[in-house]
Amino acid sequence: MHSPQPERWQQVDEIIQRWATHGRSGLLPCLLEVQDITGYLSPELCAHIARHLRVPEADVYGLISFYSLLYDRPVGRVVLRVCDDVPCYVRGSSELLNALQEALGLEPNKTTADGAITLEVHPCLGRCERAPFVLINDDEIGPARAEDVLARVQAHLQSAPSTLSERAEDPAATEEGTG
Amino acid sequence: MIAPILLRRVGHIDPESLADYEAYEGFRALRQVLMRRPEQVVEMVKASGLRGRGGALFPTGVKWEAVARQPRRPKYVVCNADESEPGTFKDRVLLEGDPFAVVEAMVIAGYAVGASKGYIYVRGEYHRAYTRLSRAVSVAREAGYLGTHILGSDFSFDIEIRRGAGAYVCGEETALFESIEGKRGMPRQKPPFPTEQGLFGQPTLINNVETLACIPWIVRSGPAWFREIGSPAMPGPKLFCVSGAVQRPGVYEAPVTITLRELIEGMAGGLPSGQEVQAILVGGAAGAFATPEEMDTPLTPEALQAIGVPLGSGAIMVIDHRVPLWEVLRRVARFFAHESCGKCYPCQLGTYRQWEIVERLARGEPLPGDVERLRDIAATMADASICGLGQTAANAILSALEKGLVSVPTPA
Structure with a gap:
């Protein structure tokens, strides 16, 4: 360890x-x-x-x-929570989810091999007026289109600090982390 | 239509500005309250007829009185901001748009019932609400609205904010206490009720965000004014969360005498052209379906009861004719199976069996006796679960079957 x-x-x-x-x-x-x-x-x-x-x-x-927001194993630097509850479903969350799964090559509740992105299918996130809705870490996007979500994910990957556990394995890492 | 009361400040003030809040009536109710005796404040809330806006509709004043009468100290005031009922987002809109109102209402509640400490338990996924509330609490403290000797009085009260961590069941009041105490959020057997033994085993007043948001207005304008709005059984303004297949999904404020049609076709702009209402899920996943024929029903508790629908948290999910309704029911069934905490067996097992049966029905591949089994599980969960989650987990699915909104495939 x-x-x-x-x-x-x-x-x-x-x-x-x-x-x-x-x-x-x-x-x-x-x-x-x-x-x-x-x-x-x-x-x-x-x-x-x-x-x-x-x-x-x-x-x-x-x-x-x-508690579903606590993790005892590594998750992606960017966690994508796609709401698939009733109001979002009525406004196209299934199609959105399929498009994201395909583009990222990810099944729900899985993380990309490089540890960058986790995709979660989430019950109602309480932003039903912006359905279909996606949370990218704590960044809100809705009504969400797949291409907008993917672009925002890229932006996050470029700016998101790596986590303590990853950085522990990389003594050369120097950037400052945030909460 | 009445001018908005609860939403009066939302979108019109800078939610981070105490000066803005004060300029729009803010903290005047608290100043008024501190010049009265606590019993008078409790009496005022009782006289208003306010009922809990979290979904249970319990008379708020009765709760306040029960806590006020408890001799044991310390007492707590808890704001339930763990809004997680599917299709519900009114509390988030209030917390983000008018955070000081909740702070003011909690101080008033603390004064009325004799509590010295308050907790706000905010849903974990509500990041902006958490940030705004945290800021509002610290700004209010600096300004003397929180802390020791509030506004120079003998009354001291402070607020701590806690984040939830992704568990629907924590919206149940006793599960929420368990969570604040650092445990898994599993509901407690009741009685004892929170008014006697709540947070840390002490007398506790727990109210929903919207319920608390009504309090300063009741103090300012009086119980009689409050009773003039709404219906005799459900006075005051109510927030409705209209979502799904409407032109303008959002939170709308109206008296409960408004009909489903007025809300959906009027306030929310109706459905996009070419779409028709197939069904309306009222009250959240724990709610029940209304049919297009029932759209002229007012949203009073009595009128809704007559069509077998609870007002619940005020969620109105509009489903248009293109949506496969079995897919909606699958989501409801999956939701309860995932969110059951596992403490009591009727719910732990029942929600999973229900999900399996709904999946089979949705696929068109039921086993013989599946519908009867579904009804049997529903009755068992309703009778024997210890909290509202299991007690209501079958309502939406049963109502869709009973109202003939879905066709039941025959076993092969």
């Missing part, structure tokens, strides 16, 4: 310290905020967080497996 870069550990530890005083109640926000930095929650991070918040490690995994 690789050890993340020191400055990233510092960011993570600041988050953990802030939530540690909340004990168990700080666990979910702590996991979300750490994941904002790291991209996903590695076994190493889970153990670290469990120790500092004084909760059993099993409970950390209990939360990760319950």
Whole structure:
């Protein structure tokens, strides 16, 4: 297992310290905020967080497996969430999803081999007035056309910082990360 | 048509500007409230007849009174902003467009029921709402509307914002408490009710975003004014989320006396030319279908009940004649199977069996007895599930069958 870069550990530890005083109640926000930095929650991070918040490690995994926005394995630098619920379906989400799957060569809930893009089919995202709707990380696009989504994905790939875990394997990486 | 009340500021002010909010009546209700006794505020909310806008329609004043009467401290006020019912986006529009209103309403609620701390639990996918609320809370704190000795009074109250993490069931009030407490969001057996034992086991007032947004207006203009809007059983303005096959999908504010037709054909601009209404899914995935013949029904709880449809969260999903309705039902069935938390078996097993049967029916390959089995599962889930998720998971599918909106294939 690789050890993340020191400055990233510092960011993570600041988050953990802030939530540690909340004990168990700080666990979910702590996991979300750490994941904002790291991209996903590695076994190493889970153990670290469990120790500092004084909760059993099993409970950390209990939360990760319950909440769909928490990940215990790497996801793409860009996560594409395509809404396929009733209002979006009525306005063409199936065709949009098919076009995106074809263009990216991805099945739903899979990540491209280079670890760049994850495609998720999502229940109602609550932007029904902009159907069909897609979230690209936290960037909103809707009504979405496949070509616009793909262009925005490319823009994100060029600007998105790589995550802590990837950067840990690449000591030469220097750019600053954001949440 | 009445002038908008809940949407009055949305789109007309800079949602990040406290000065804008103050210029449009903002925090005047709070100043008024702090000069009264807490019981008077509770009385005012009771007299308004306000009922919960999250979907359950519980009388808000009754809830406030129950929490106010609890002697145990601390008490909490929780804003349920975990809006996840399919087809529902009104709370997001309020949070993004008028975040200070929720902050003001929570302080008023805290004063009325004797709470010192509030939580806003925001849906994880609502990034902009979370950012705007976070900013509103810190700006309000700096201005003395939150924190110790609010506006120089003896009352102290503060708000913490929590992000959800992608679980529909956390919109259920006790599951939401579990989530704030750092656990898997699984609903609790009730009673005890949140008013007695809610967040961290303490007396808790939990209200939906839209419900809270009504509060400052009730304080400013009075319960009698509020009762003049809407119907006797459902006073006040209501937000409707119109989506699907309409020209102008969006959030519309209207009294519940408005009909489905007026809402869809009038406010939302009707369907694009050449399209006709096939069915309307009202109240979300947990709702039920209305037929085109039922479009002159007003959206009052009584009139909707007569056609077997709940008002729910105010979602109105319009489905045109080109859409294969079995595909819609597949999505509803899949949704509940995915979102069931797994705590109680009727729901955990029932939602999966229901999904499997709907898939077979949608493919035109049912097994003998599938429809009877579907009804049996629906009755079991409705009777024996511990929370609203399982209790309502079969409603939409059953209503489509009962109203003859889908044809049932015969087993080979």
